[in-house]
Amino acid sequence: MTQRPTVIAGNWKMHFTKRTASRLAREVVAMHNAHPQSECIVFPTFVHLEHVRRNLKNSGVVLGAQNCHEAKTGACTGEISPYMLRDMGAEVVLVGHSERRHDFGESNERLAKKLKTALRAKLDVILCIGETQAERESGDTFVVLARQMAALKGVKAELAPRIRIAYEPVWAIGTGLTATPEIAQEAHAETRRLIAEHFGPDAAATMPILYGGSVKPANVTELLAQPDIDGALVGGASLTIENFGPLLSAAPK
Ligand code: 13P
Numbered sequence: 001m002t003q004r005p006t007v008i009a010g011n012w013k014m015h016f017t018k019r020t021a022s023r024l025a026r027e028v029v030a031m032h033n034a035h036p037q038s039e040c041i042v043f044p045t046f047v048h049l050e051h052v053r054r055n056l057k058n059s060g061v062v063l064g065a066q067n068c069h070e071a072k073t074g075a076c077t078g079e080i081s082p083y084m085l086r087d088m089g090a091e092v093v094l095v096g097h098s099e100r101r102h103d104f105g106e107s108n109e110r111l112a113k114k115l116k117t118a119l120r121a122k123l124d125v126i127l128c129i130g131e132t133q134a135e136r137e138s139g140d141t142f143v144v145l146a147r148q149m150a151a152l153k154g155v156k157a158e159l160a161p162r163i164r165i166a167y168e169p170v171w172a173i174g175t176g177l178t179a180t181p182e183i184a185q186e187a188h189a190e191t192r193r194l195i196a197e198h199f200g201p202d203a204a205a206t207m208p209i210l211y212g213g214s215v216k217p218a219n220v221t222e223l224l225a226q227p228d229i230d231g232a233l234v235g236g237a238s239l240t241i242e243n244f245g246p247l248l249s250a251a252p253k
Contacts, residue, residue, distance in 0.1 A: 004208045006224065006251040007164065007231030009041040009126070010238025011066065011094065011212075012048075021048040025055035027241035031248050032061050038231070038251035041092060042238070046080055053089040064092040064126075067100055070113035072121070082114075082121035092124040094233075096148065098170045102132075112151040115163075119155065124162045126210070126233070127151060129191070133171035142190050149194040160203035164210060165191055166233040172213025174235060181222045181229075184211050188228035217246035224252060 010028070012021065021044050032040045043064040044052045053063050065088075069079040085093060095118060096111040106114075111127075118125050129148040131141045145167075152163070167187050172179050179187070188209045196204035211223050212233035223229050231251075237243035 003206050004230045006038040007041065007208050007210055008038045008244075008247050008251055009043065009064070009166075009210060009231065009233045010244055011043045011097070011233055011235050012045065012238060013066070013099075013235060014045060015239055016044070016048060018048055018051040021045075022051045022055045024239070024241065025052045025061070028244065028248075029056060029059040029061050031241060031245040032059065035249040035251065036060060037253045038248055040248060043094060046085075049085070049088045049090060062092060063090050064094065065090045065123075066094050066097065068093050068095070068114055068118055068121075068123070070110060070117050072117065082118040082123050086121045086123055090123060092126060093118050094126050094128055094166075096128045096151065098128065098130055098168055098173055102170065108147060108151060111148075112153065115151050116155065119159055119162060124164070126164045126166050128166045128168050128212070128233070130168040130170050130173075130187075130213075136169070136171065141187065145187065145190055146194060149191065149198065152195075152198045155198070157199045157203060160195075160199040160207060164208045164231075165195065166210040166212050167191055168212035168233060174214070176214050178214040178216075178219050178223075179211070181226050184223060185226040185228055188226065192228050215247065217243060217250070220247050220250045224250065 041062040041064045065085045068082040100106045131144040208230035210231040210233045215232040215234045216237040
């Protein structure tokens with residue numbers, strides 16, 4: 001029996017209206033109440049945070065944000081501070097999602113700053129890491145993971161319980177190509193070794209590592225059965241309760 005909770009998280013990306021996001025939030029709450037064995041987090045867009053928050057109120061479902069800026073306040077037109085997210089009721093933020101890294105050019109250095117400001121703002125963090133297809137093919141997967149995990153450098157070990165990692169191979173995101181459970185497990189085991197390097201063996205034993213990349217009801221059980229896969233960060237299949245519900249009920253008891 002692992003000492004780690006199973007975490008099922010829905011990254012809603014740039015989808016929904018305030019009405020449809022609110023409805024899905026209510027459906028997720030009902031499903032989570034029926035299957036409370038996992039930790040459940042939803043990540044709506046910034047503009048839907050308040051609507052979703054109202055619909056999650058007093059439920060066990062946690063409200064998260066998809067991104068934040070690295071500064072507390074300032075002349076940063078169009079950006080959102082982690083302190084603002086905390087003020088809006090978010091409890092956790094994604095840092096380093098591959099769409100931020102690759103479509104918006106966010107560097108490891110910048111992400112390291114975001115992670116630290118978010119922790120200071122009292123947000124928990126899910127640090128997203130993962131290699132591209134080209135990096136995997138050239139045998140660089142572990143080098144890339146180590147470089148991305150270096151965002152944890154300088155973070156005090158006592159903050160480790162507020163951090164989770166999501167391994168999301170870029171080639172598996174939104175492509176329908178899921179990493180096989182064996183490929184995912186190998187990357188998760190390496191990620192856990194890197195957690196131990198940063199924070200020591202206790203943190204490595206207790207920090208959840210989520211897998212992301214085309215997770216769906218048909219493949220979630222075999223992924224969660226791997227010893228180092230502690231949950232899922234789900235994009236496409238988190239957008240309807242028909243797909244997301246079975247992921248919550250699949251979490252091991
Ligand atoms: P998909 O589940 O759509 O592949 O997206 C994964 C993801 O990016 C979650 O953050």
